Amino acid sequence: MKHSILVAITYLVLVGVTSAQDFPVTIDHKFGETTITAEPERIVSVGYTEQDDLFALGKTPIAVRPWALPVPHGIWPWAEAAAGDAEPVVLSSGPLDFETIAQLEPDLIIGIYAGTTREEYDRLSLIAPTVLQPADYVDYATPWEEQTRIIGRAVGKLDEANTLIADIKKRFEQAREEHPEFEGNTVVAAYYSNGQAGAFASGEPRSRFFTELGFVIPEVYDELAGDAFYTAFSLERFDLLDVDLLVWYWGELESDDILPLRRTLQAHQDGREVILTPQQRFALSFSSPLSLTFALDELVPELADTLK
Known part of the structure; x- marks a missing residue:
């Protein structure tokens, strides 16, 4: 003491x-x-x-x-x-x-x-x-x-x-202990907008939620983002989103120009894909002590089910 x-x-x-x-x-x-x-x-x-x-x-x-x-x-x-x-x-x-x-x-x-x-x-x-x-x-x-x-x-x-x-911090630690399957799996906080796909850099609050749980953000997103908090890339590089856990923040994901590309991803084929609700999306965007409590309650069980 x-x-x-x-x-x-x-x-x-x-x-x-x-x-x-x-x-x-x-x-x-x-x-x-x-x-x-x-x-x-x-x-x-x-x-x-x-x-x-x-x-x-x-x-x-x-x-x-x-x-x-x-x-x-x-x-x-x-x-x-x-x-x-x-x-x-x-x-x-x-x-x-x-x-x-x-x-x-x-x-x-x-x-x-x-x-x-x-x-x-x-x-x-x-x-x-x-x-x-x-x-x-x-x-x-x-x-x-x-x-x-x-x-x-x-x-x-x-x-x-x-x-x-x-x-x-204790809540994140408890979640990691209860879900060791999160540890080391790659994740991307992704979006689709105006004919481009994109991802948030590892230091951005929306990505840090997942790294606090033990997931890993591939370095390529930081390399592409440079000094920005996100990166965007053409649909020709859609394969950059093929990770262990694909989390979608927003986008018309059932549209004719994106759905065929989603189907090419192993994460999509295996069901390792999560589409956030508006409240979940903004809870991670805020990443405050109040919203993180909400996000942990909502998302940890969903992530665990997705990775089964």
């Missing part, structure tokens, strides 16, 4: 984090650093997933930026319990509405899963302290636990954030 406490204290010293109650807090990101002088109360989320982390930490955002499918107040089913009766303003899912954001008078803006440009950051930081993704990751590829930890520091709830992360 004493050893565990000593390890925890040493870790906190080495990484230089502040305790949950200490302000000011300075957070480094891809365009520099942002200092938050006091615990924020009026938080605007301009990223597409950060509202989940805020709800999970008991901090209700005053505005959120929705992602694709419309849901009331940007609150997906897995976040409803944590959100309670919250009704944040729903911003545009397209270009940032700087005027509306300014009118809301936030004391913190969070945009980690946002792909924010330098120009956008400069304008947002004139409104309020703005926290973006770390410089170490390409747009939309910050690990979910890193995002949760950053948000926890920004809102004065680092301890709670670390607890959320530890709980989800």
